Amino acid sequence: MSPTVPAPLNLVGGSWVQAGEPVVDVVDPATGEVVTRIPDTDGAGVDAAVAAAREALADWRTTTPFHRATLLHRLADGVREHRDELVGLVTLEMGKPLREAGNEVDKLADAFDYYAEEAVRVHGETIPNEQHGVTSIVRYEPVGVVGAITPWNYPLELIGWKLAAALAAGCTIVVKPSEYTPSSAVALMALLQPAGFPDGVANLVLGAGVAGRALASHPGLDKLAFTGSTATGAAISRSVAKAMPLSMELGGSCPQVVTASADVDEAVAGCLRRGFRNAGQICIAINRVYVHRSVHREFVEKLTAGVEALTVGPGSKDPDVGPVTNAGIRDRCVAHVQQAVADGARVTTGGAVIDRPGTWFAPTVVDEVPPTTLLAQEETFGPVVGVTPYDTTEEAVALANGTTAGLAAYLYARDLTEVFEIGHALDFGNVAVNNPDAGIMNAPYGGRKGSGHGYEHGREGLFGYLHIKHLRVRYGR
Template sequence: MTALTVPTDMPEPRNLVAGRWVPGGDPTVAVVNPADGQVLTTIPDTSEAGVDEAVRAARAALPAWRSTTPFQRAAVLHRLAAAVRDDLEELARLVTLEMGKPIGESRGETAKLADAFDYYAEEGVRVYGETIPNEQAGVTSIVRYEPVGVVGAITPWNYPLELIGWKLAAALAAGCTIVVKPSEYTPSSAVRLFALLQGAGVPDGVANLVLGAGTAGRALASHPDLDKLAFTGSEATGAAITRSLAKAIPTSMELGGSCPQIVTASADVDDAVAGCLRRGFRNAGQICIAINRVYVHRDVHAEYVDKLTAGVAALKVGPGLDNPDVGPVTNAEIRDRCAAHVEDAVARGARVRTGGTSQADRAGTWVTPTVVDDVPHDSLIVQEETFGPVVGVVPYDTSEEAVALANGTDAGLAAYLYARDLGEVFSIGHALEFGNVAVNNPDAGIMNAPYGGRKGSGHGSEHGREGLHAYLQIKHLRIRYGK
């Protein structure tokens, strides 16, 4: 595929508040192209006052928006989906420039953003209450679902459009208003997306955007006038946000985790290798549900590792606009973490089968796709989320051992199981302590099924009707109508 031309201009880095583009303060945060280390733009770290202005705009817009019918909101969301599809190429290009992923993956992410708006447009008109009988004659109870109110959303850089979409689409469909703070690493695609809102019919103040890093994030998370906070990011940041809440409000937190793949002796090894290549190295491994560690039955361990090593060594690495298999990682923190995890595993006796070489002297932030074999359970690759194109492999002897190893960390978001024996599928699948378990496939999440974690990987659900109900609250209306 011919390399795309890098655009010479970027969206002006401004906040969208009450339908107006406003400056967020002096630009203080540089946004860097991870492919070459060049500064693409600078954004403000919006002050507490700027965040407060956005929350007040959302509060002012709430009464009118929550009073619209689900069908009216659905029409707006469908128009927004169409606008995203019309602008897909530019949105995708901005994602690749700032985040680094291959342009083909950015196009796929943008298409899924549009799908999310369409999905929640339809799901929003299917929110049903119920009528409950009472012991007393002449009295009835109605259970209804109402918008939770003003939502604060803090989103990450690895899927800078799609993960905004999950929150924005569900919140708007539910009748909520929202303030979104995107990652400081990938703000421009969010600015471009919010520029589409007014044309799609989103009323002023219903959806607001504030740019920034730590100052803006802390101000939004701790704002006293939020009714709900939705966050996707690291476990440490999620814990800090929880401690900073101004009052007891509902929260949804997707905090990632070190996701395991189990490959049993009955598995189709080629299938399992293909699954790991996709889910371990897609988006340079920067996925909350990326395969981080692999437990392979000793009978097929050598075959699996040889085939995985060959597949990883053949991956094409290059700038995202050239549409390679793997682009750069988004920032130096990820690059350095990958190197530290490999170094730690080797020091504990593991063996690098491919990759593992440092690229710290190369312009941009690059990590060679890496496979490390015979990784000890106490190594960083196993115990922490690497969040880069590095996979550690561990042989095992019994199903009980594999389950114990897979469950033996604080991660609980997603796990992958490859087995053709039906007994293994159900016994291991049920024993895994994860919110999502994919069997004989590498896709642990789909839009119309709930997606969320356990243990240190967070709480609450996105996707499915559960993702919509996360933005609704229950009311019991008990009516006496007779004597």
């Protein structure tokens, strides 16, 4: 049974308001059917949300971190209580299989609990002075009003990282979710008031390009947090109204390096999980694999067999792989595979659109991918993995580092010399060795180069919403 889709309303200052005529279709990617329509909030609607956040800031920033922690724990409880509803909405609008949607909602609740605990562990320090009767105190204070623009691939979790850290720090926030997946965001924000959050502390504006541009360039923000494509991140960086902190998690195009000493079965299992989970629609998905020539054929044969065994179907049927979320992703998969083949690569499985209603692309392995082709240079963001053999460690590192991406990389090797030499040489913010999970909640997560700047997760994720103040006091004569 399909979940009940909430009314497409903005949350502004604690009130649910209509932000104009619905003009944007929200589509079930498994069927192609329109499930709801949302407005594209205009500048006046964004102004109202930012003004509400500014009004709420004066009181919220002075609440104790213990009170903020209590409310965040209540919000985590609310997420768990409404788990089935949230899971259903994610699957309906994004296409994610039910198990994966459930994992996302569980991790959303965990994020609220984690930052509730971190809120009470923000410690300043005192610094000795060269003069008697003078002391220096370092304080951490909330940045202020935050704008958050989030994508569709993890429509709740990527809101949660920003919402949890910002509220824990004492900031207020305006969230603009993706136009592809608005309903789960509406359902999440509806849990704020029951948890006890004051009106205006967290606000929601729905929309597409109009709303996104109005929020990103709004002069009333004190910080902007964005997750999305590298191109959009670059455009946002040019559009901000004033000098202010920006945190950006941008595109991945993540490599996997498999050395001659690797456990090939483990490497294949890792690639299956991180290359095809969420239909490859994740910033830290494995996009390109560099395999030592001595184990290349074994790796490709086992990966191909593993991909062919994956089940594909609507997310509501809980397959291994669901549809891709929109036509743009499907068409990019087509373009990347076709160009790779034209450049001399070969498809070992998949490689084509699945002919059914909705937006589908078959899980695909492409072997002998030239390093210069799009599949090896750009983020596909779909269920496609390209494989390239290599001969020397230096060649593998150069290939892995040879794009503008710097978010995550994966290394499979049992030789400790390879683990440390290659692990240190990979120019990425996150490197996972002999496992497919590059991020955990209590460690910093962020990219470098074209993959953005700033951090989420860990204490660093909270400190991204705090200013540092040096208070130097003379108290003696």
